[in-house]
Amino acid sequence: MSLLAVEGLRVRLPTPGGPVTVVDGVDYEVEPAQVFGIAGESGSGKTVSMLALLGLLPERSSVEGSASFGGRELLGMPRKQLREVSGRELSMVFQDPFTSLHPMLSVGQQLTEHIRLHLGLDRRSAEKRAVELLADVRIPAPEAALRAFPHQFSGGMRQRIAIAIALACRPKLLIADEPTTALDVTVQAGILRLLDRLRHEHELAVVLITHDVGVLSSIADTVSIFYAGRVVESGARDAVLQSPRHPYTRALLDALPHPEAAKEKPLVAIGGAPPTPGQIPPGCAFHPRCRYAVDSCRSEVPPLVRVGERRLACPVDPLHA
Amino acid sequence: MSALELRDVVVDYERRGGGLVRAVAGASLDVDRGRVVGLVGESGCGKSTLARAAVGLVATTGGSVVFEGAPVSTLTRRARPRSLVRLQLVFQNPYSSLNPRRTIGSQIGDGVDASSRAARTARVKELCELVGLPAAAATRFPHEFSGGQRQRVAIARALAAKPSVIVLDEPLASLDASAQAQLANLLRALSRELGLGLLLISHDLAIVRHVADTVSVMYLGTMVETGPTLPLWTSPAHPYSEALIAAVPRPDGRGFLPESLPGEVPDPARPPSGCRFHPRCPYAFDRCRTEEPALVTLADGRAAACWLQAEGSPPAPPAERAANLSAKSTVE
Numbered sequence: 001m002s003l004l005a006v007e008g009l010r011v012r013l014p015t016p017g018g019p020v021t022v023v024d025g026v027d028y029e030v031e032p033a034q035v036f037g038i039a040g041e042s043g044s045g046k047t048v049s050m051l052a053l054l055g056l057l058p059e060r061s062s063v064e065g066s067a068s069f070g071g072r073e074l075l076g077m078p079r080k081q082l083r084e085v086s087g088r089e090l091s092m093v094f095q096d097p098f099t100s101l102h103p104m105l106s107v108g109q110q111l112t113e114h115i116r117l118h119l120g121l122d123r124r125s126a127e128k129r130a131v132e133l134l135a136d137v138r139i140p141a142p143e144a145a146l147r148a149f150p151h152q153f154s155g156g157m158r159q160r161i162a163i164a165i166a167l168a169c170r171p172k173l174l175i176a177d178e179p180t181t182a183l184d185v186t187v188q189a190g191i192l193r194l195l196d197r198l199r200h201e202h203e204l205a206v207v208l209i210t211h212d213v214g215v216l217s218s219i220a221d222t223v224s225i226f227y228a229g230r231v232v233e234s235g236a237r238d239a240v241l242q243s244p245r246h247p248y249t250r251a252l253l254d255a256l257p258h259p260e261a262a263k264e265k266p267l268v269a270i271g272g273a274p275p276t277p278g279q280i281p282p283g284c285a286f287h288p289r290c291r292y293a294v295d296s297c298r299s300e301v302p303p304l305v306r307v308g309e310r311r312l313a314c315p316v317d318p319l320h321a
Numbered sequence: 322m323s324a325l326e327l328r329d330v331v332v333d334y335e336r337r338g339g340g341l342v343r344a345v346a347g348a349s350l351d352v353d354r355g356r357v358v359g360l361v362g363e364s365g366c367g368k369s370t371l372a373r374a375a376v377g378l379v380a381t382t383g384g385s386v387v388f389e390g391a392p393v394s395t396l397t398r399r400a401r402p403r404s405l406v407r408l409q410l411v412f413q414n415p416y417s418s419l420n421p422r423r424t425i426g427s428q429i430g431d432g433v434d435a436s437s438r439a440a441r442t443a444r445v446k447e448l449c450e451l452v453g454l455p456a457a458a459a460t461r462f463p464h465e466f467s468g469g470q471r472q473r474v475a476i477a478r479a480l481a482a483k484p485s486v487i488v489l490d491e492p493l494a495s496l497d498a499s500a501q502a503q504l505a506n507l508l509r510a511l512s513r514e515l516g517l518g519l520l521l522i523s524h525d526l527a528i529v530r531h532v533a534d535t536v537s538v539m540y541l542g543t544m545v546e547t548g549p550t551l552p553l554w555t556s557p558a559h560p561y562s563e564a565l566i567a568a569v570p571r572p573d574g575r576g577f578l579p580e581s582l583p584g585e586v587p588d589p590a591r592p593p594s595g596c597r598f599h600p601r602c603p604y605a606f607d608r609c610r611t612e613e614p615a616l617v618t619l620a621d622g623r624a625a626a627c628w629l630q631a632e633g634s635p636p637a638p639p640a641e642r643a644a645n646l647s648a649k650s651t652v653e
Contacts, residue, residue, distance in 0.1 A: 041497040154585045155364075179342035185568040186362040186526055190581035192570070211497060214570030215525075218578050242572025255502035256572045259554075266509065267502035267531055273467050274497065 001071075003030035003173055003205050004053075006295045008065035011052050013277075020063065020278040026065075026230040030173065033203040035195070037220030039252070042275045045229035046209045050175050054086045055079065070172065073313065088118045094179035097158035101150040103159055107134075108146030111168060118169045133164040137194060141319065154263050155188035167198070174198075175207045180215060192218050212255060217241055225249045228275050228285035230301075235310025242321070243321070245307065246314050248286045264315040278299070284314070292318040323351035324389055325375060325408065325486045326517045331383035332370050342521055342590045343372040346542035349616075352486050352518040355508065359533030359550065360522045361565065365586040366544040367521050372490050375520065376410045377401070389485065400622035409479035416473030419463040425474050428460030432481030448477040451505060469500025469643075480511070486518040489568075493528055507533050527569050530554050535622075538562045541597040544587055548623035548636075556566070558625035558636035559604045578618065596628070604629060604643035 001052050003236065011023040023045040030036040036255045038046045038096070047119065052063050053074050064114060067074040069090060102110055111130040115121055121129065127146065134142035137160040138310055148159055159179060166174055180188035196219045198204050210216060217237065224234040225248065234244035244250045254268035272289045281288055286298040304313040329563050332566055333344040345367045350356050351511050352481070358547060360368050372378045386393040388408045398573055405628045412418040426445045426498045433448075435441035446456045452473040463471055472492055479487050488510070505612040509532050523529050529536060538546040538561060546559040557563040567580035593600050600610040608628050616626040620635040629642040 032604065042500065046622065151441070156585065184580035185526065185570075186363060187580035187585070188566060189568040189570075190583070193578060195583055196578060213498070213572040214568070216572050217572045218570045237576070238574050252498055253572060255498045256504075256571070257505075257525075257531045259527050259530070259566070259569050259571050266506045269502035269506055270499040273469065273500065 002053075002068075003032045004030040004067065004069050004207075004320070006049075006053070006065065006067045008066040009049055009067065010054065011048055011057065012062045013048070014156050015059065015278070018279070021280070022229055022277045024280075026226075026229070026231055027222050028231065028234060030205050030207055031221075032205050033199055034170065034221040035199060035206045035208055035219050037208045037210065037216035037223040038226055039210060039216050039223060040226030040250075041211060042257070042271065043228075043274055043276055044226040045277070046226045048175055049226075050177060050207065051055070054090070054092060054175075055082050056316075075148075082205070083158045084118075087114070088169045088175045089171050091169070091175065092175040093159070093162050093166050093179050095181050096163050097182070099156055100162050101158055101165075103150055106149055107148055107153075111146070111165055112167055113166045129168070130164075133168060135166070136198075137161070137164045138190075138306060139164070154187075155183050156190060159183065159187075159191055163194065166178070167202070167204075168293075170202065173205045173207065175209070177209045178211070179208070181212070188215070195219060205237055206259045213241065213253060225252070228280050229277065229303055230285065230313065231311070232286065233310065234304070239310050243319075245310065245312050245317060245319050247290045247318065251289070266290040293314055323353045325352040325520070326373070326386075327351070327352075327384070328385045329384035330371060330374055330381050330386060332367075332374050332379055334370075335384045336590065340590060342588075343592070344540055344589055345374065345381075346589075346592070347538065348542065349384075350520070350537055350544070352373075352520050354485055354518045355516040355536065357519045357521055357533045359513050359529035359536040360520060361524065361526050361529055361537060362539035363586050364524065365541075365589070366539045367589070368539050369490055371539070372410070372488050372520065372522050375488050376408055377405065378410070397401060405451065406482045407484045408487070409484040409487045411472075411479050411480055411489045411492050413494055415468060415475050416463075418475055419471060421463050424460055424462055425454075425466075429459070429474065429478050432478055434483075435472055436632075444481070448480055450475045451480060451511070455502070458613065467500065469496050469504060472496065472500075472504055476507070476511075477618075479592060480515075481582050484517065486520065488520045488522070490522045491524065492521070493525065495525060501595050510531055518554050524558055526554075526565055530594055538565065541586055543597065543626065544585060544624075545598065545614070545627070546623075547627045548619075548625075549621070552621060552623065552636075556636055558619060558623060558630050558639070559598075559603055559627045560629075560639045561598050562625075564601075585608060596626075602640055606646065607644070 009026045009029050012019040012021050039045045053067050111125040115126040131273050139145045180191050186281045220237045222236050223240050227248050231250045249269040283299045284297045284302050287293040300314050302313045304311050329347045329613050333341045336342050362368050374381050377395050380395040428447050430441050432442050433444045445459050449458050473511040533550050537552050540561050546562045564582040570579045571577045593609045596609040599605040614626045614628050617632040618624050623636050629639050
């Protein structure tokens with residue numbers, strides 16, 4: 001059974017101009033000890049779809065669908081109960097390690113607070129556990145680090161500390177939202193290797209949200225490609241990234257600089273820009289930018305259907321070999 | 322002679338509470354018209370400071386910055402000299418570099434030297450088309466545009482002054498993949514069509530590889546390697562370049578886990594002895610800890626500052642050369 005199964009997730013956010021649909025019917029599953037990657041451009045709904053599960057959306061947002069985590073329904077769960085699940089069995093790491101840590105509290109305070117609250121340990125055992133956690137994410141001199149403050153660490157080290165806090169209660173699922181975007185490539189590689197090791201050693205499932213397909217390609221087992229609040233293609237990483245079937249997936253890959261492309265060939269840019277929520281084109285949201293679009297693409301929203309090993313929302317399927 | 326020449330540039334910052342920090346410690350760079358030079362390195366290596374020194378936004382402590390034969394003076398309260406108009410800068414963040422209360426057209430028009438209002442309008446329209454913005458964009462405001470389009474506006478504004486060299490500080494960071502690719506292609510085309518020299522500062526090596534003709538790799542205030550882009554990428558001569566390239570993830574769906582480079586860029590106020598990279602270098606040997614290697618010319622337009630490379634010889638793979646060296650020393 002899947003650890004997390006999301007079905008028909010639909011999120012509307014309040015805006016001054018009225019509610020706007022940001023996530024429009026999204027389905028996916030996350031298996032235990034697997035890395036599930038979500039890729040998409042800004043405004044594609046990838047982050048909002050996760051915040052919805054944790055009850056972190058702004059007031060007056062509306063959420064429909066279901067999200068079953070270890071057999072329990074997360075959507076509509078009473079706040080108190082949700083707080084017990086999230087933070088303990090389900091935790092999140094954010095993009096910016098400069099703002100996600102409290103600048104006035106020592107690393108030790110931030111780590112042990114979490115452990116004592118959720119696991120009910122006394123101070124001494126909590127500190128012992130905190131040192132283990134810091135060592136686990138490879139912070140040098142973990143005892144000294146407990147007494148240090150966030151500003152004394154580099155961006156990469158802060159992100160490691162944020163991951164240690166997220167792992168404090170041995171969660172089953174870690175949601176990482178662009179965890180390496182603010183970091184240098186050399187540091188990013190270290191964080192990716194850390195996540196890869198943790199999922200093997202701790203049987204941790206990871207949802208990795210990123211705009212960088214290269215990052216997904218490194219450690220994701222399965223991937224979902226988001227466009228304008230919907231999933232356009234999903235399946236095993238190898239299948240989706242090596243032989244993409246949705247024109248958007250193909251275009252996204254062609255737009256990326258590939259470190260092994262033979263010559264100085266220009267990048268194949270996708271014409272136009274991704275639509276903003278509230279102004280999603282009718283039919284397939286990608287049709288104005290798609291060179292394969294036919295009449296039906298302009299009027300009918302293509303459903304995400306199983307095609308062999310993957311799921312695809314493109315009935316035209318022009319890339320099918 | 323190159324359009325923009327930086328020779329042994331040194332930039333010191335005063336740190337709060339006293340003490341000097343040498344952000345750039347003797348770096349050289351040439352930008353020719355019609356060529357794109359990529360400047361790469363981790364954050365904290367001094368590349369943005371060097372870019373600012375190149376256009377006169379920060380004062381240099383040593384070395385020289387020469388643009389079209391004349392020294393680049395540091396910006397003061399007085400107007401920037403007329404001759405420097407042809408040296409332009411584009412900033413990283415197009416959300417803060419444009420005035421939100423003025424139309425795109427009037428902001429681009431600031432740099433246009435025109436005799437009449439009609440001529441100015443025509444030139445603004447031409448500039449919009451040049452960077453791929455609709456001509457109607459001129460009457461609209463920055464908030465009506467996406468990040469990628471705003472960066473086009475910033476480039477059009479730089480082009481208005483008919484520059485020969487533009488310095489771009491991380492122009493592609495903070496953009497989505499599709500906007501990034503469009504802009505990368507635009508920069509390359511502009512450089513060719515207008516004979517523009519571009520100094521492209523970026524932490525994203527993969528995009529630099531597509532855009533730049535030559536690459537300079539910077540570490541802790543100095544150049545550690547320079548050379549034509551593709552040869553440098555396929556056979557890096559300096560262990561730092563090698564590490565940067567190995568850390569780039571590949572979007573090919575094959576599960577390639579990029580290599581991490583342990584440690585971080587040290588505090589420039591207290592640089593390591595010898596080669597500045599030695600504490601993080603997997604091949605460091607005794608000499609690296611005591612003597613700083615100079616940037617020496619190798620074959621084929623390449624240059625590297627590493628004791629593993631020999632002056633005048635073709636660049637050797639650092640791992641191979643290091644293995645040979647240690648084999649030799651055990652025999653001795």
